[in-house]
Amino acid sequence: MIFPAARVALRQAARGFSTTSQNNAKVAVCGAAGGIGQPLSLLLKQSPLVTELRLYDIVHTPGVAADLSHIDTNSKVVGKSGPENLEEMLAGVDVVVIPAGVPRKPGMTRDDLFNTNAGIVRDLATAASKVCPKACLAIITNPVNSAVPIATEVLKKAGTYDPKRVFGVSTLDIVRARAFIGEAAGVDPQKVEIPVIGGHSGVTIIPVLSAVKPSVSFPKDKIDALTVRIQEAGTEVVKAKAGAGSATLSMAYAGARFALSLIRGLNGEQNVVECSYVRSDVTEAKYFSTPLVLGRNGIEKNLGLPKLNDYEKKLLEKAIPELHANIKKGEDFVK
Ligand SMILES: NC(=O)C1=CN([C@@H]2O[C@H](COP(=O)(O)OP(=O)(O)OC[C@H]3O[C@@H](n4cnc5c(N)ncnc54)[C@H](O)[C@@H]3O)[C@@H](O)[C@H]2O)C=CC1
Numbered sequence: 001m002i003f004p005a006a007r008v009a010l011r012q013a014a015r016g017f018s019t020t021s022q023n024n025a026k027v028a029v030c031g032a033a034g035g036i037g038q039p040l041s042l043l044l045k046q047s048p049l050v051t052e053l054r055l056y057d058i059v060h061t062p063g064v065a066a067d068l069s070h071i072d073t074n075s076k077v078v079g080k081s082g083p084e085n086l087e088e089m090l091a092g093v094d095v096v097v098i099p100a101g102v103p104r105k106p107g108m109t110r111d112d113l114f115n116t117n118a119g120i121v122r123d124l125a126t127a128a129s130k131v132c133p134k135a136c137l138a139i140i141t142n143p144v145n146s147a148v149p150i151a152t153e154v155l156k157k158a159g160t161y162d163p164k165r166v167f168g169v170s171t172l173d174i175v176r177a178r179a180f181i182g183e184a185a186g187v188d189p190q191k192v193e194i195p196v197i198g199g200h201s202g203v204t205i206i207p208v209l210s211a212v213k214p215s216v217s218f219p220k221d222k223i224d225a226l227t228v229r230i231q232e233a234g235t236e237v238v239k240a241k242a243g244a245g246s247a248t249l250s251m252a253y254a255g256a257r258f259a260l261s262l263i264r265g266l267n268g269e270q271n272v273v274e275c276s277y278v279r280s281d282v283t284e285a286k287y288f289s290t291p292l293v294l295g296r297n298g299i300e301k302n303l304g305l306p307k308l309n310d311y312e313k314k315l316l317e318k319a320i321p322e323l324h325a326n327i328k329k330g331e332d333f334v335k
């Protein structure tokens, strides 16, 4: 006979929610004092899946850590700033989330951030390769399309590269697509499922509206408008913030969702699926976002391209040359 409490514990363990040894995720946030880093760290502090939160930035992290550490959840928070403390903050963590670097101002493209942010991503990946070589890296820093190849080349040089563990975070594109489709179709956005594939900038963002669940049928002009809005949503926020940065709160929400999905996969939970920009042989582009099953080793399985209609195939054709250029720029920076 199994007691009810034991039955619940077994069921929870099977779903990866055990509160015993499985639930022991150490997460580092690099760029933790920034516009994304602070609310992202708050959301991670709220999760029972995170047992230790390490906050790193070049400035202000001790204050952010002191503040968060007063929250009555069962995780330890430490925060140190300055490059001399970077390796200590990363040592032995399971997941490194990277929202470090400058954001856009109106009139800039994500690629305009390359010169400043490329070196930041390179240095953080270098430190990770030394002190947490098995960690999953979740890169939020723009331009994501080039930042993931940069991290990859650094890890390859260090001999610690595992393509199953390096992710570009494109979750905000899915979050936005759900919000906009929910609004347009009059349905609860939380019930909307949609793959957004490709990369994370302008035409490389490909919402697969033909695959929306529950199935909705929009007229052609609405499909055009929704597609462009999802592709340009980052710019919509940059314009609205009028010089005060880009999306931070929605990105923190999306970044926390992605980091927690990674941890659920690492914990052995089944059927955790997220789209993310990763090393890929699904299209001609070396890196591409498609739905992935996340598991104990990072990517368990790449679910590949969803079925595309002719309109979406044209979007894909337009995305590939830009992805090639963005990827090459990132690779060349490290080589
Ligand atoms: N992937 C995505 O969907 C999105 C990406 N982003 C990108 O995220 C990045 C951060 O954006 P925000 O938080 O708004 O910027 P922010 O300027 O508010 O914060 C960035 C933080 O990074 C820190 N930083 C700078 N150099 C660092 C280094 N070497 N090591 C550690 N930390 C360092 C800064 O001190 C600052 O606290 C930008 O590149 C932005 O374009 C923003 C929104 C969505």
Ligand SMILES: O=C([O-])CC(=O)C(=O)O
Pocket (backbone or CB within 6 Å): 103, 104, 110, 142, 172, 233, 234, 235, 237, 238, 246, 247
């Ligand atoms: O637009 C930006 O610069 C920030 C970003 O990636 C987004 O909001 O999607």
